[in-house]
Amino acid sequence: MSSSINLRAVDALDRDAFVQTFGSVFEHFPQAALGAYEKRPFASVSALHEAMMNVVRHLDVDAQRAFLNRHPLLSGANVRAGTMTADSDAEQNSAGLGELTSEEDALLERLNAVYLARHGFPFIVCVRHYTREGIFSAFERRIARSTRDELDEALAQIAAITHARLNARLS
Structure with a gap:
């Protein structure tokens, strides 16, 4: 897959391709991409990012610390x-x-x-x-x-x- 894709193409990705494409955005935490996948379609890059950030924000404090330690x-x-x-x-x-x-x-x-x-x-x-x-x-x-x-x-x-x-x- 090209390193430059548009949002319509993002929304069309199957789960595995989505995680493969975006799983490394968050350091050693593909769960952010996995959690965001369910929130498609995305109106903007910011909406995609917010969906990924919400996965991290909704972790409990111990899980957030573990995430930061990655x-x-x-x-x-x-x-x-x-x-x-x-x-x-x-x-x-x-x-x-x-x-x-x-x-x-x-x-x-x-x-x-x-x-x-x-x-x-x-x-x-x-x-x-x-x-x-x-x-x-x-x-x-x-x-x-x-x-x-x-x-x-x-x-x-x-x-x-x-x-x-x-x-x-x-x-």
Whole structure:
């Protein structure tokens, strides 16, 4: 299937093809596509995205945390090693995380450890909306917030990330 399809074609996909096409929009969570499939037809890309986001929003808190823990840490080492999904790799590369200095790498590793220990899930940010410096600033600011606020923020960031991914597939 072409990487660029229109909504009428989306609505015509059978369940397996729909999940194959959109199952990777949400990091290691094809259930978002599976749940959205039942909501066809879609009036817009935003409606498709909202149907997928609603699957995540309706998970209980423990399941949301498990979902968030499927996301990779922001990491220059991960970018250089190529150990992430193609989407995550491209997104983190777009923010220059593959070109961090050794000091920035060490700082990012420390921030990841502190955030993860405090909140129980990785720091998630739509890196395309930030400069490298902005990512570090957001990281430091968000560590001190409540875990409930961070869970909400992580889901908002996931919404931005996945909307961009979905637009890329449907452009």
